[in-house]
Amino acid sequence: MRRRDNGMEVLLFLVVLVLYFIVVGDAVHPGCECIVYSATYGKEKGTFKSPDFPKPYAPNIDCLLYTFIGSSDEIIEVTFSEFDIRKTTLDCVRGDYMKIFTHLEGGEVNEYTPWTALLCGGLTDIPNVLYSSGSGLVLEFHSGARTSNSTGFAGTFRFIDKRLFRTDGQKLTSTMCDYQFSSSDYTPNYGKFYSPRYPSSYPKNIRCSYRFRSRTKERIRIVFEEVTLEKGDLSCLNRADLIRIFDGKSSSDPSINVLCNEGTEREILSTGSDLFIEFIANSEWPGQGFKATFQFQPIDDNTIDTDKKDSTDFYSLR
Template sequence: MYGKEHGIFTSPNWPTPYERNTNCLLYTFVGEADDIVELTFDEFDVQKNSNECLSGDFVRIFLHLNGTSVDEATPWNSVLCGTEVDIEQVHYSAGRALVFEFHSDGRHGDNTGFRGTYRFIKKKNYRVDGVAVPNTTCSYSFASANRTEGHGHFYSPLYPSTYPANMRCLYSFVARFNERVRITFDKIRLQQGDYSCLTSPDVIIVHDGKDQTARVIAQFCNTHYFVELLSTGPDMLVEFISRSKSPGQGFKATYHFEEELHYAEGGPSSGSGCDQLFSSTASRNGTFSSPGYPDGYPADTRCTYHFSGEGIERAQIVFLDFDLYKPDDSYHT
């Protein structure tokens, strides 16, 4: 598909059943040099004769193309058959071109084929906001001292397309001495399997320090959404390893360099007189209260209570007593 930013594609005769003995019908999508292709199968009904979809009717997708065409020797990335519940519906190319092949054999069926949409999107939307490490294929460094903004994005190789096999990438974050590193994985989709991350071929390992000898604070495989991690010091290292033959989409994440708070541990700071910091390294549970409790709190008071966990810890707060002044509606009129 050339010359359009988006559009629709269908199998032959859709929505009526497609013809039998359709051999190597190619759908080719080519964008500009700085584009990637997003392909979505909105409706899908292709006769399924095997779980692997390697015989009978199938759609074979080529995502990692060096050029704009394929032949018998071109490696494919995904093969689909069945219905929507059996397939990955959204696919992304690694470069400007995406090709898929539709094949049907001679066996009788009343399957209707597929209907989908395509669009070309800019590759720069998935640019890593770091400095590529020389003589590596996918490692990056992120230094707070070299950035005007204290935040950015980073991704697995070729994201949002599937990542290549046999990769090892290091993402090194270096904050200033008075900062910490906060990382949020918005989405993680690695190779699926019924195994632990200790034996998974594709894994993300997060170290609370500058290198792989530092303490591991998180390890991810399979699928996760919205996971947040905070370093205890100015350094954090994310290690991504892919060894599977059927890679997933990978991950997208954000990082923030945050100034470390210097409140007194579980007590007031020297500034406001009522700001407090509670860290899980000091105590994993405790109590907190407003100034003067159980007596009335003073007027014109503003206090900040900061709860800080390590790694993937989360803070749970339960208010056992709560009595604040609430003005009536006439106060706002």
């Protein structure tokens, strides 16, 4: 009798395991097979790959979902180490392609869920690293009727504490992304701020403001550590996504810098006790955005050599 009980326990465990990792039917997306990743089992990263990788994948894969689900205080990072999906059209809308969903609060998608991008081609054609903005991220893989020699994809994933990307300012009520930062005896004189959803892509059609106010004998120092906006030409004149910096309290004050391209280590220093930053995004395909640090700096310290970065609390943030 004990051996029979053990057999039933093993059978029940296998059934639960199959239901957990492979879900077919209407549970997530009608007609799709779904592989769920919700843990790395003590390792820093987990792995995933396309069917039969590194051998060529089969034709007529109608819908295969790779679903990554973290806890409510986590976001997901997916890194492709290999990517080879046959490109039949420039926009990847037919044939073999991967549809990605990065803005999910959970792992559920259906035919009405808005997707972030379509991917196909080689590793140089895609963003190597994807980030979710919420606790879920889904990759939806399709292959067409033609047999291909393409090998598919492989990569790693990990779960990251989303509090690492929390803006250290006061969010203004009834706004999506407006913040104010004030220097006082009760607040730190340095911190971080980010574009919405960073490190995932920012939303379309947004306007965010970041207002900094220091005390009388202080100035504001900003360092944009990374800026990745909509790709385009080098000029900022006709760009849909811009970061504008104003030397004062609002956008009516003098503009002292405009950022629109990819870059790192852009430093801004106010001339007075106020600084206003405006982030405008109207592009069809948003970028990752920006991460930046701020410091309320005594005026006497403005003569310090800015190349000596290892002696201040400001640069210890990096």
